[in-house]
Amino acid sequence: MKTRKRIFWITSGVILLIFVGFFFVLISGMPDLTELENVNPAQVTRIFSQDDKVIHELFVYNRVWIPLDLIPDHVIKAALATEDRDFFHHWGINVKHIPRAVWVNLRSLGFRQGFSTITMQVARNLFNKKIGFQRNILRKLREILTAIQIERTYSKEEILEMYLNLSYFGRGAYGIQSAAKKYFNKEVSDLTPEEGALLIGLLKGPAIYSPIRHPDRAVARRNLVLHNMVVCNYLSQTEYDSLKQTPLLTATEEGVLGIAPYFTEYVRQQLNALQDSLNVNVYEDGLRVYTTLHTAYQAAMDSAIRKHMPALQERVMEHLKEWKEENEIPDSVFAEETEVQIAFIALDHRNGHILAMVGGRDFEKSKFNRAVQAK
Structure with a gap:
């Protein structure tokens, strides 16, 4: 006994x-309670010219946070219809979907069927380093508990806003605003219903349903999202029949990014030197940095260099031709060693503001800025 x-x-x-x-x-x-209450995801810092054009971006994650009230209603409904139809009726987890997921996973002896809600996806996106990346029971339990805590901390609208701003849409775009710019070169507020449906369709697998690499898959997935909206009474059958026939049209993101690489690198170095004293992180805090550079002056400087540089290069090579032959210098070596470099700065004489800058012939080949670093 x-x-x-x-x-x-x-x-x-x-x-x-x-x-x-x-x-x-x-x-x-x-995550602890403090982390949950102080969500601060990394955002893009944008560098502006004095004529209010974005000339460079600094980021870890290409994300521009956009408030929920600026996101079209059809985009929100597409997300709800496809990702979590019971979002406004659960408390972080949808218990109705758990038995089926467990049964499918037991039969397959793996993790083939998920039951993630929008809130659980927010938990994973916010705290993936803590929760973990592996598909196992431990990670799923952490996801569930974190999702419940998120529901207790934030309103449903706040959770939806986080979801649409945190999610990855492929091609380096984090959040619906960056995705709208990346795939359609427009603001999220200007998205049409079929464009919004395509972006929401990417959430399941940005690489698998990429409209760039797999347009047929992307259209099929887009139409499935539109069909889900019909099922949820967000679209009429007539609207669906019309929208599903819309051809896939994407657009390359335009702008003046990269117009002044030597100048923006100079600005980045200045920001790096200042960020500790200003208590900011220039790569994560979503700053708006305004500079004195004017894109019209920069474009004029670049145009003049392109126009006159070939003639200058030819004069130098002609002058050194005899030296090349005497020393039997190979053509490839001669071309590289005699490449003419250049440096220009245009200043406003009234205040010393930099209006345009070129620090070398090719920024990709040499980032050494001869305009400010040469002694």
């Missing part, structure tokens, strides 16, 4: 220790 009691208590103790150990492993990978 005593032996049985001893075995019982030992077994109970071992089970308790295993449970306590598992509990501590579980909570060790979860």
